[in-house]
Amino acid sequence: MNTTKKYAATALAAALGVTVLAGCGGSDGTSAGSGASKGSGSKTVTLVTHDSFNASEKVLKQFTKESGYTVELLKSGDAGSALNQEILTKGSPRGDVFFGVDNTLLSRALDNDLFTAYEAKGLDRVADGTEQDGKHRVTPVDTGDICVNYDKKYFADKKLDPPQTFEDLIKPEYKNLLVTENAASSSPGLGFLLGTIAAQGEDGYQDYWKKLKANGVKVVDGWEQAYHEEFSGSAAGKKAKADRPLVVSYASSPPVEVLYADPQPKEAPTGVSTGTCFRQTEYAGLLNGAKNEAGGKALLDFLISRTFQEDVPLNMFVNPVVKDAKLPEIFTEFGETVEKPATVTPEKIAANREQWVRSWHSIAVK
DSSP states (O other), rough: TTTTOOOHHHHHHGGGGGOOOOOOOOOOSSOOGGGSSSSSSSSSEEEOOOTTTTOOHHHHHHHHHHOEEEEEEEOOSSHHHHHHHHHTTTTSSSSEEEEEEEEEEEEOOOOHTOEEOOOOOGGGGGGOOOOOOTOOSSSEEEEEEEEEEEEHHHHHHHHHOOBBBBBBSSSSSGOOOOOEEETTTTTTHHHHHHHHHHHHHHHTHHHHHHHHTTTTEEEESSSSHIIIIIBBSHHHHHHHOOOEEEEEEEEHHHHHHHHHHHHHSSSOOOEEEEEEEEEEEHHEEEETHHHHHEEEEEEEEHTTTTTHTHHHHHHHHSSSBTTTOOOOOHHHHHOOOOOOOOOOHHHHHHHHHHHHHHHHHHHOOO
């Protein structure tokens, strides 16, 4: 996602270069395939996506069994890179469906007329506020919250309460503790910047970042460096003897720390500062000029089926977007529910993103 997102998901999916998925069918909300009645007759549908896309073999086999479609998965770097490639080839797309454009880049995709409108079956089940295009050119698929994570042991040892809000982060007791990613090159870095803009306003975010800079915030290129090399709370950070107990990551990071620990701890070693969260929503759309339009529609139906949605958390470490999808126990036990994440409309992001990032860079980096 710019994605990133999905730190551990990147590792899990790294071996999947270009692979084969399957197809879907049905109408009960557990699977899909209603688009299969029209199209070119091809039984191959190509999904263009970012490197962090992943799905379980069981679900992909069900997709094939129920619809008869085989999906070729074309991974194209992070979400920004993948989107750029589609813009360069618009009208003659490399595939049929694009997955992975999020709300920070959505308006760019729509302004370039990349997608054909299609109202996916089951769209009435998606969470309120996730649809951002009344023309149905894109379908919401998942959500993820970019938040400050903290090292529980550090704060317990220091007998210091971890910060919970953006305002907390500029207090002197948290000086030199936070590491974040570059908003010009990193999805979580951009999301954190947008969160501060939502919280402080367009007139106040620059002063806020001046205070954050004065309080010792460290800016690194991307999530991998921030989380695995600088953050003392992650397993990799402990091995690297990292010294920053606050990092910009995701609300799903604590369950991931538990999932991959051996043995698994009874409590997550990291926590989430829930008052610092910015919500990302990822979308998929039928590409204009798709060779297999029917297969593409079937795939969009599948992406919001309960079958796929319940597969999402442990494969891409994000939250399902449909209301009736159940979260795995490790998410409910060790994850955080973010009740009021910060948001900025795609239209406002589109109009101001470059200016905001330039202003941020002049304060936080230079």
